[in-house]
Amino acid sequence: MSTTPADDTFRRYTAALERDFRTSHHVSDYAAALGYSPRTLTRATLAATGTTAKQYLDARVLLEAKRLLVHTDATAADISRALGFAEPTDFAKFFRKRERRTPLEFRAAARGQT
Known part of the structure:
Protein backbone atom coordinates (compact mmCIF):
# COMPACT_ATOMS: atom_id res chain seq x y z
CA MET A 1 0.00 0.00 0.00
CA SER A 2 1.50 3.33 -1.02
CA THR A 3 0.97 6.54 0.86
CA THR A 4 0.37 9.96 -0.56
CA PRO A 5 2.14 13.11 0.56
CA ALA A 6 -1.11 14.15 2.27
CA ASP A 7 -1.07 10.91 4.28
CA ASP A 8 2.50 11.59 5.41
CA THR A 9 1.66 15.21 6.22
CA PHE A 10 -1.34 14.15 8.29
CA ARG A 11 0.69 11.49 10.11
CA ARG A 12 3.36 14.05 10.98
CA TYR A 13 0.70 16.53 12.13
CA THR A 14 -0.97 13.89 14.29
CA ALA A 15 2.32 12.94 15.91
CA ALA A 16 3.19 16.58 16.62
CA LEU A 17 -0.31 17.23 17.92
CA GLU A 18 -0.18 14.27 20.31
CA ARG A 19 3.15 15.51 21.62
CA ASP A 20 2.23 19.21 21.96
CA PHE A 21 -1.55 19.71 22.21
CA ARG A 22 -1.23 20.59 25.88
CA THR A 23 0.98 23.56 25.08
CA SER A 24 -0.16 24.78 21.65
CA HIS A 25 -3.67 25.31 20.33
CA HIS A 26 -2.64 27.02 17.08
CA VAL A 27 -2.37 25.19 13.77
CA SER A 28 0.20 27.78 12.67
CA ASP A 29 2.56 26.56 15.42
CA TYR A 30 2.38 22.99 14.13
CA ALA A 31 2.73 24.13 10.54
CA ALA A 32 5.88 26.11 11.33
CA ALA A 33 7.40 23.27 13.35
CA LEU A 34 6.75 20.77 10.56
CA GLY A 35 7.72 23.04 7.67
CA TYR A 36 4.24 23.27 6.14
CA SER A 37 1.75 26.04 5.67
CA PRO A 38 -1.42 25.93 7.79
CA ARG A 39 -3.35 25.46 4.57
CA THR A 40 -1.32 22.34 3.73
CA LEU A 41 -2.08 20.87 7.15
CA THR A 42 -5.75 21.66 6.68
CA ARG A 43 -5.86 20.02 3.24
CA ALA A 44 -4.15 16.89 4.57
CA THR A 45 -6.43 16.75 7.61
CA LEU A 46 -9.55 17.27 5.48
CA ALA A 47 -8.46 14.41 3.23
CA ALA A 48 -7.85 12.10 6.20
CA THR A 49 -10.72 13.04 8.51
CA GLY A 50 -13.17 15.34 6.79
CA THR A 51 -12.42 18.08 9.34
CA THR A 52 -10.05 21.02 9.28
CA ALA A 53 -6.71 20.96 11.07
CA LYS A 54 -8.11 23.35 13.71
CA GLN A 55 -11.23 21.24 14.24
CA TYR A 56 -9.04 18.15 14.61
CA LEU A 57 -6.80 19.93 17.13
CA ASP A 58 -9.77 21.24 19.10
CA ALA A 59 -11.34 17.77 19.15
CA ARG A 60 -8.13 16.36 20.65
CA VAL A 61 -8.01 19.04 23.34
CA LEU A 62 -11.71 18.48 24.09
CA LEU A 63 -11.22 14.71 24.32
CA GLU A 64 -8.43 15.17 26.87
CA ALA A 65 -10.51 17.68 28.82
CA LYS A 66 -13.38 15.19 29.00
CA ARG A 67 -11.03 12.40 30.05
CA LEU A 68 -9.63 14.53 32.86
CA LEU A 69 -13.07 15.69 33.97
CA VAL A 70 -14.44 12.16 34.16
CA HIS A 71 -11.43 10.27 35.50
CA THR A 72 -9.85 12.76 37.89
CA ASP A 73 -11.03 15.06 40.63
CA ALA A 74 -8.95 17.95 39.28
CA THR A 75 -10.68 21.30 39.28
CA ALA A 76 -11.65 22.95 36.02
CA GLN A 113 -24.86 13.16 39.24
CA THR A 114 -27.49 15.19 37.39
Missing part, protein backbone atom coordinates in the same frame (compact mmCIF):
# COMPACT_ATOMS: atom_id res chain seq x y z
CA ALA A 77 -8.91 25.52 36.70
CA ASP A 78 -6.32 22.73 37.14
CA ILE A 79 -7.45 21.08 33.91
CA SER A 80 -7.32 24.45 32.18
CA ARG A 81 -3.68 24.86 33.20
CA ALA A 82 -2.83 21.26 32.28
CA LEU A 83 -4.21 21.83 28.80
CA GLY A 84 -2.31 25.06 28.24
CA PHE A 85 -5.08 27.63 28.50
CA ALA A 86 -3.92 31.06 29.63
CA GLU A 87 -6.98 31.54 31.83
CA PRO A 88 -9.60 29.16 33.26
CA THR A 89 -12.28 31.34 31.65
CA ASP A 90 -10.71 30.65 28.22
CA PHE A 91 -11.01 26.93 28.90
CA ALA A 92 -14.61 27.30 30.08
CA LYS A 93 -15.54 29.21 26.91
CA PHE A 94 -13.72 26.68 24.71
CA PHE A 95 -15.48 23.78 26.41
CA ARG A 96 -18.94 25.35 26.49
CA LYS A 97 -18.79 26.35 22.82
CA ARG A 98 -18.12 22.77 21.77
CA GLU A 99 -20.05 20.83 24.40
CA ARG A 100 -22.97 23.23 25.08
CA ARG A 101 -22.42 22.94 28.84
CA THR A 102 -19.78 23.88 31.36
CA PRO A 103 -16.97 21.51 32.29
CA LEU A 104 -18.52 20.88 35.69
CA GLU A 105 -21.96 20.23 34.19
CA PHE A 106 -20.29 17.72 31.85
CA ARG A 107 -18.51 16.04 34.78
CA ALA A 108 -21.72 15.75 36.80
CA ALA A 109 -23.63 14.26 33.85
CA ALA A 110 -20.82 11.84 32.99
CA ARG A 111 -20.71 10.66 36.58
CA GLY A 112 -24.49 10.33 36.78
Whole structure:
Protein backbone atom coordinates (compact mmCIF):
# COMPACT_ATOMS: atom_id res chain seq x y z
CA MET A 1 0.00 0.00 0.00
CA SER A 2 1.50 3.33 -1.02
CA THR A 3 0.97 6.54 0.86
CA THR A 4 0.37 9.96 -0.56
CA PRO A 5 2.14 13.11 0.56
CA ALA A 6 -1.11 14.15 2.27
CA ASP A 7 -1.07 10.91 4.28
CA ASP A 8 2.50 11.59 5.41
CA THR A 9 1.66 15.21 6.22
CA PHE A 10 -1.34 14.15 8.29
CA ARG A 11 0.69 11.49 10.11
CA ARG A 12 3.36 14.05 10.98
CA TYR A 13 0.70 16.53 12.13
CA THR A 14 -0.97 13.89 14.29
CA ALA A 15 2.32 12.94 15.91
CA ALA A 16 3.19 16.58 16.62
CA LEU A 17 -0.31 17.23 17.92
CA GLU A 18 -0.18 14.27 20.31
CA ARG A 19 3.15 15.51 21.62
CA ASP A 20 2.23 19.21 21.96
CA PHE A 21 -1.55 19.71 22.21
CA ARG A 22 -1.23 20.59 25.88
CA THR A 23 0.98 23.56 25.08
CA SER A 24 -0.16 24.78 21.65
CA HIS A 25 -3.67 25.31 20.33
CA HIS A 26 -2.64 27.02 17.08
CA VAL A 27 -2.37 25.19 13.77
CA SER A 28 0.20 27.78 12.67
CA ASP A 29 2.56 26.56 15.42
CA TYR A 30 2.38 22.99 14.13
CA ALA A 31 2.73 24.13 10.54
CA ALA A 32 5.88 26.11 11.33
CA ALA A 33 7.40 23.27 13.35
CA LEU A 34 6.75 20.77 10.56
CA GLY A 35 7.72 23.04 7.67
CA TYR A 36 4.24 23.27 6.14
CA SER A 37 1.75 26.04 5.67
CA PRO A 38 -1.42 25.93 7.79
CA ARG A 39 -3.35 25.46 4.57
CA THR A 40 -1.32 22.34 3.73
CA LEU A 41 -2.08 20.87 7.15
CA THR A 42 -5.75 21.66 6.68
CA ARG A 43 -5.86 20.02 3.24
CA ALA A 44 -4.15 16.89 4.57
CA THR A 45 -6.43 16.75 7.61
CA LEU A 46 -9.55 17.27 5.48
CA ALA A 47 -8.46 14.41 3.23
CA ALA A 48 -7.85 12.10 6.20
CA THR A 49 -10.72 13.04 8.51
CA GLY A 50 -13.17 15.34 6.79
CA THR A 51 -12.42 18.08 9.34
CA THR A 52 -10.05 21.02 9.28
CA ALA A 53 -6.71 20.96 11.07
CA LYS A 54 -8.11 23.35 13.71
CA GLN A 55 -11.23 21.24 14.24
CA TYR A 56 -9.04 18.15 14.61
CA LEU A 57 -6.80 19.93 17.13
CA ASP A 58 -9.77 21.24 19.10
CA ALA A 59 -11.34 17.77 19.15
CA ARG A 60 -8.13 16.36 20.65
CA VAL A 61 -8.01 19.04 23.34
CA LEU A 62 -11.71 18.48 24.09
CA LEU A 63 -11.22 14.71 24.32
CA GLU A 64 -8.43 15.17 26.87
CA ALA A 65 -10.51 17.68 28.82
CA LYS A 66 -13.38 15.19 29.00
CA ARG A 67 -11.03 12.40 30.05
CA LEU A 68 -9.63 14.53 32.86
CA LEU A 69 -13.07 15.69 33.97
CA VAL A 70 -14.44 12.16 34.16
CA HIS A 71 -11.43 10.27 35.50
CA THR A 72 -9.85 12.76 37.89
CA ASP A 73 -11.03 15.06 40.63
CA ALA A 74 -8.95 17.95 39.28
CA THR A 75 -10.68 21.30 39.28
CA ALA A 76 -11.65 22.95 36.02
CA ALA A 77 -8.91 25.52 36.70
CA ASP A 78 -6.32 22.73 37.14
CA ILE A 79 -7.45 21.08 33.91
CA SER A 80 -7.32 24.45 32.18
CA ARG A 81 -3.68 24.86 33.20
CA ALA A 82 -2.83 21.26 32.28
CA LEU A 83 -4.21 21.83 28.80
CA GLY A 84 -2.31 25.06 28.24
CA PHE A 85 -5.08 27.63 28.50
CA ALA A 86 -3.92 31.06 29.63
CA GLU A 87 -6.98 31.54 31.83
CA PRO A 88 -9.60 29.16 33.26
CA THR A 89 -12.28 31.34 31.65
CA ASP A 90 -10.71 30.65 28.22
CA PHE A 91 -11.01 26.93 28.90
CA ALA A 92 -14.61 27.30 30.08
CA LYS A 93 -15.54 29.21 26.91
CA PHE A 94 -13.72 26.68 24.71
CA PHE A 95 -15.48 23.78 26.41
CA ARG A 96 -18.94 25.35 26.49
CA LYS A 97 -18.79 26.35 22.82
CA ARG A 98 -18.12 22.77 21.77
CA GLU A 99 -20.05 20.83 24.40
CA ARG A 100 -22.97 23.23 25.08
CA ARG A 101 -22.42 22.94 28.84
CA THR A 102 -19.78 23.88 31.36
CA PRO A 103 -16.97 21.51 32.29
CA LEU A 104 -18.52 20.88 35.69
CA GLU A 105 -21.96 20.23 34.19
CA PHE A 106 -20.29 17.72 31.85
CA ARG A 107 -18.51 16.04 34.78
CA ALA A 108 -21.72 15.75 36.80
CA ALA A 109 -23.63 14.26 33.85
CA ALA A 110 -20.82 11.84 32.99
CA ARG A 111 -20.71 10.66 36.58
CA GLY A 112 -24.49 10.33 36.78
CA GLN A 113 -24.86 13.16 39.24
CA THR A 114 -27.49 15.19 37.39
